[in-house]
Amino acid sequence: MNSKLPVEVDIQDIWQKDKDHVIHPWTDFSTFKDEGSLIMSKGENVYVYDAQGNKYLDGIGGLWCVNVGYGRKEIADAVAEQIMELPYFSPFGHQTTAPAAKLAAKLAELAPGNLNHVFYGCGGSVANDTAVRLIHHYFYQIGKPSKKKLIARKDAYHGSTYISMTLTGIEADHVGFEIHNELVHHVSCPNPYRKPASQSMEDFCNEKVQELEDTILKLGPDNVAAFFAEPIMGAGGVIVPPEGYHAKTLAVCKKYNVLYVSDEVVTAFGRLGHMFASEAVFGIVPDIITCAKGLSSGYLPLGATIISDEIYDAISKPHHEGGLLTHGFTYSGHPVSCVAALKNIEILEKEKICEHVQDMGVYFEEQLKTLADLEIVGEVRGKKFMMCIENLRNKETKELFDRSVGVGKRIANHCQKLGLIVRPVGHMNVLSPPLILTRDQIDFAVKTLRHAIQNTIQELKAEGHL
Numbered sequence: 001m002n003s004k005l006p007v008e009v010d011i012q013d014i015w016q017k018d019k020d021h022v023i024h025p026w027t028d029f030s031t032f033k034d035e036g037s038l039i040m041s042k043g044e045n046v047y048v049y050d051a052q053g054n055k056y057l058d059g060i061g062g063l064w065c066v067n068v069g070y071g072r073k074e075i076a077d078a079v080a081e082q083i084m085e086l087p088y089f090s091p092f093g094h095q096t097t098a099p100a101a102k103l104a105a106k107l108a109e110l111a112p113g114n115l116n117h118v119f120y121g122c123g124g125s126v127a128n129d130t131a132v133r134l135i136h137h138y139f140y141q142i143g144k145p146s147k148k149k150l151i152a153r154k155d156a157y158h159g160s161t162y163i164s165m166t167l168t169g170i171e172a173d174h175v176g177f178e179i180h181n182e183l184v185h186h187v188s189c190p191n192p193y194r195k196p197a198s199q200s201m202e203d204f205c206n207e208k209v210q211e212l213e214d215t216i217l218k219l220g221p222d223n224v225a226a227f228f229a230e231p232i233m234g235a236g237g238v239i240v241p242p243e244g245y246h247a248k249t250l251a252v253c254k255k256y257n258v259l260y261v262s263d264e265v266v267t268a269f270g271r272l273g274h275m276f277a278s279e280a281v282f283g284i285v286p287d288i289i290t291c292a293k294g295l296s297s298g299y300l301p302l303g304a305t306i307i308s309d310e311i312y313d314a315i316s317k318p319h320h321e322g323g324l325l326t327h328g329f330t331y332s333g334h335p336v337s338c339v340a341a342l343k344n345i346e347i348l349e350k351e352k353i354c355e356h357v358q359d360m361g362v363y364f365e366e367q368l369k370t371l372a373d374l375e376i377v378g379e380v381r382g383k384k385f386m387m388c389i390e391n392l393r394n395k396e397t398k399e400l401f402d403r404s405v406g407v408g409k410r411i412a413n414h415c416q417k418l419g420l421i422v423r424p425v426g427h428m429n430v431l432s433p434p435l436i437l438t439r440d441q442i443d444f445a446v447k448t449l450r451h452a453i454q455n456t457i458q459e460l461k462a463e464g465h466l
Helices: 011-021 029-035 073-085 098-110 124-141 162-167 201-219 245-255 309-315 335-350 353-373 407-417 439-462
Strands: 040-044 047-050 055-058 115-121 149-153 184-187 224-229 259-263 288-291 303-308 377-383 386-391 423-425 428-431
Touching: 055 439, 073 335, 098 115, 098 303, 098 335, 115 124, 115 309, 124 162, 124 224, 124 259, 124 288, 124 303, 124 309, 149 201, 184 201, 201 224, 201 245, 224 245, 245 259, 303 309, 335 353, 353 377, 353 386, 353 439, 386 407, 386 439, 407 423, 407 428, 407 439
Parallel strands: 149 184, 149 224, 224 259, 259 288
Antiparallel strands: 040 047, 047 055, 115 303, 288 303, 377 386, 386 428, 423 428
């Protein structure tokens, strides 16, 4: 379980400094002030090592993002070379760098339809923020300035900046962070597992599509600007919508001149076996795609908002004499991040990682679904290397455990002790490993999960929760 670490660190000193000074995303302050953080020190292939040398298979790929795995010397070398050549230059106005231009051209080549224009940011949240600003500007430019309202879905996750969190429909994320919310409206989550047993899948799908249309009509088509949708909903529980859902919701949007934003922050760059999932998996060409995470495999922060020719043609005209496109960031198109992304995409293509996912992802799905025989596993769902295990108190009634039980966290803790990292999301556990996982590594992950869930069941019974 132990491995020599690359740098000697004073573990206690780092642990204390982190606990005293670092504010972590999604911190559980009920335990953090006593437990502090697990210090990670090394990554190699699909494994990470903590500061004490313990080895873990990274079942969540950092955070849905380390698609090509850890320790890629090609990316490190490309980044180092770019840093020495030109680490940064302002992207504002009429200035660029070769990596930013090359990457934009590559993304235009890979994206579906006529999505040929790229605006860079530092991650997925910013990519969605940018989409909102460009959408509002687009409708201003074409003489429809009242089209401002946005529609997203309950249980959707679109980011943590103010507008992207407003788009996010996960209720728990808003408690204590109330949002002024006249701009964004949410429609129901298209979760097949929660449909009435008596309802057909087709009727369930049509009901959700009709709800979107009804919402547009209620708000007024002249007021609605865009619909935001993840191809597969990620942090909300890896929800795969019914077949035809995206095509039908896109048709509704076209009917009322509502732009369709496909949030591919998680699903792009191989996670579902294709560079982009919108067209290849779900048969749609949206007006905008937002992406991040697997774009650089997490080696450096980078996000992109990719827009259609139609949107670009409108926003690329001066809105008044001397008018500028007044949107952007210091690090838009950062040359070092763009070099990392270019090399990352080169690796994905050269090593045929999408093809590997199309093959091994099916095996991953099949093996994870064998866990459905366990007492608390209600559903194993997802596609390829984007999977979720939903844990229930009663599989027949689909009754949830009380949130205070922390069933997802318990399973994650048991997995960690056994050398596997999975992500707890309430009563669920999410898996989004590096895309280079082998059959043996999948077998280890599934075997470890089985043991962890069994250990958790024993705990829950001993404590009277089952």
